[in-house]
Amino acid sequence: MKKLVFIIILYFISTVQINELFSQNTTTQLNTKGFFTLDKIGGKWLLISPDEKPFFSIGLNHFDPASLRYAENIHIWEEKYNSSTIEWLVKSVKPNLEKWGFNTMGWEQEVTVRQWQHSRPFTNDELKVLNMPYCRMLPFIESHQWEKHTINYDFFSEEWVEWVDYVARSYCAEVKDDPNLIGYFFSDCPTWVHNRPHNEWRGPIFDPKKLETQEGKNELFKMAKQYYKTIHDAIRKYDPNHLILGDRYEANALIAMEVVEAALPYVDVLSFQDFKNPKLNLDKWHKKTGKPVLLADGSGIIKGDGIYKRSDGNWYKDQIEELFKNPGCIGFHLCGAYQRNKSRARGLLDEFENPDTENIRIIQKTNEKLDMLTSKILYFKKDR
Numbered sequence: 001m002k003k004l005v006f007i008i009i010l011y012f013i014s015t016v017q018i019n020e021l022f023s024q025n026t027t028t029q030l031n032t033k034g035f036f037t038l039d040k041i042g043g044k045w046l047l048i049s050p051d052e053k054p055f056f057s058i059g060l061n062h063f064d065p066a067s068l069r070y071a072e073n074i075h076i077w078e079e080k081y082n083s084s085t086i087e088w089l090v091k092s093v094k095p096n097l098e099k100w101g102f103n104t105m106g107w108e109q110e111v112t113v114r115q116w117q118h119s120r121p122f123t124n125d126e127l128k129v130l131n132m133p134y135c136r137m138l139p140f141i142e143s144h145q146w147e148k149h150t151i152n153y154d155f156f157s158e159e160w161v162e163w164v165d166y167v168a169r170s171y172c173a174e175v176k177d178d179p180n181l182i183g184y185f186f187s188d189c190p191t192w193v194h195n196r197p198h199n200e201w202r203g204p205i206f207d208p209k210k211l212e213t214q215e216g217k218n219e220l221f222k223m224a225k226q227y228y229k230t231i232h233d234a235i236r237k238y239d240p241n242h243l244i245l246g247d248r249y250e251a252n253a254l255i256a257m258e259v260v261e262a263a264l265p266y267v268d269v270l271s272f273q274d275f276k277n278p279k280l281n282l283d284k285w286h287k288k289t290g291k292p293v294l295l296a297d298g299s300g301i302i303k304g305d306g307i308y309k310r311s312d313g314n315w316y317k318d319q320i321e322e323l324f325k326n327p328g329c330i331g332f333h334l335c336g337a338y339q340r341n342k343s344r345a346r347g348l349l350d351e352f353e354n355p356d357t358e359n360i361r362i363i364q365k366t367n368e369k370l371d372m373l374t375s376k377i378l379y380f381k382k383d384r
Contacts, residue, residue: 028236028243028268029268034050035179036183037243038268039379041378042378045328047330047331049133053379054374055103056324056370057104057332058104058331058371059102059107059135059333060097060102060104060106061106061107061297061333061334062108062344062347064338066341067337067347068339070342072351073351076352086129089122089129090129093130096348100348102334103133105132106134106333106334110337110341110344111337121136121137133180133182135184136185138168138171138184138185139167140164141186141190143191143205152203155223155230156223164230165234167234168234169234176239176241177241182242183243183244184235185245185247186247189248189249189250192204192206192259193206193207194208205223220256221259221262228262228263228266231266244269245268247271248272249271249273250273251281252275269330272298273296274297275299275301278323279319282295282323282329287328294333295331298319298332299311299315299335299336299346300319301346304345307345308345308350309345311346311359313358313359316334316362320366321370324370324373339351
């Protein structure tokens with residue numbers, strides 16, 4: 001293990017000048033003191049925690065207490081947690097995340113009915129009782145690839161601009177001083193130039209056939225710039241402190257470079273969902289842009305009993321260890337869920353809170369190793 005630690009540290013510093021061990025921070029944040037930020041250490045991008053330590057975000061996604069409210073298990077909810085989401089977070093979620101080696105709640109909302117809206121976000125009071133790092137999804141648009149009911153918005157309309165301001169005022173103003181908040185996501189797999197059969201009726205946000213001409217490419221860049229700049233400006237109006245994590249692009253769908261290029265000045269990280277080959281795709285996007293990258297959602301999936309599936313611990317181990325070596329990658333958020341329901345039908349706990357011991361054991365050991373490796377990375381903050 002000591003040899004492995006030495007190799008990882010040597011990997012970070014062997015090809016750079018000594019001043020590259022010091023701060024090279026450039027983010028959209030107006031203030032970073034006391035909040036998560038980004039820095040490049042020995043050639044590798046990492047999050048920097050509020051107490052100025054390197055931080056690789058190891059997150060779990062999708063937490064819904066309604067998974068404990070089916071007829072067959074609601075007695076657990078009532079008797080063990082007194083029908084209280086806060087008690088459930090304190091007694092179940094927080095201790096399990098810590099035991100399993102996760103240091104971040106990546107995104108709390110969970111599948112409810114396939115192709116319908118996800119579960120409600122946690123309130124800020126509910127998030128505070130976790131007292132751990134987390135990310136926030138902001139509902140500026142609903143053009144997710146899994147959603148089938150909502151129209152595409154007109155980003156140049158006064159109504160949408162006003163909506164963006166409302167969302168930022170509603171969500172960001174309330175948490176702007178929270179040191180546990182890492183940053184904000186926008187849309188989950190937005191259908192910029194692709195769609196899915198269930199939302200073919202609305203089409204993509206932008207017609208990909210137009211990309212065959214330079215005029216069409218310019219039109220998309222202008223549209224995407226309006227989207228990202230409007231959101232950036234609204235967030236910064238109410239919160240100068242936290243990172244902007246942007247859209248969570250579907251890595252295995254068409255991603256137009258015009259969209260990414262428009263986003264670059266207004267986001268701090270490029271975030272992706274990838275259930276196939278994240279180590280390959282995130283390496284590609286970091287090399288293309290030089291931007292820090294985050295696997296915001298991904299999982300290997302194996303068959304379980306009946307309708308249920310399981311998260312593949314070995315897939316997780318292989319992918320996150322390779323992503324940790326990627327000089328641009330700042331974290332991996334596992335698409336759990338925390339507890340399985342009958343829609344996603346996959347979780348680290350079953351509906352009676354029995355853990356998936358086999359896969360959790362692999363995940364836990366992997367997380368502990370990466371946490372130890374991160375703690376060994378030297379960081380010297382340069383005054384800016």
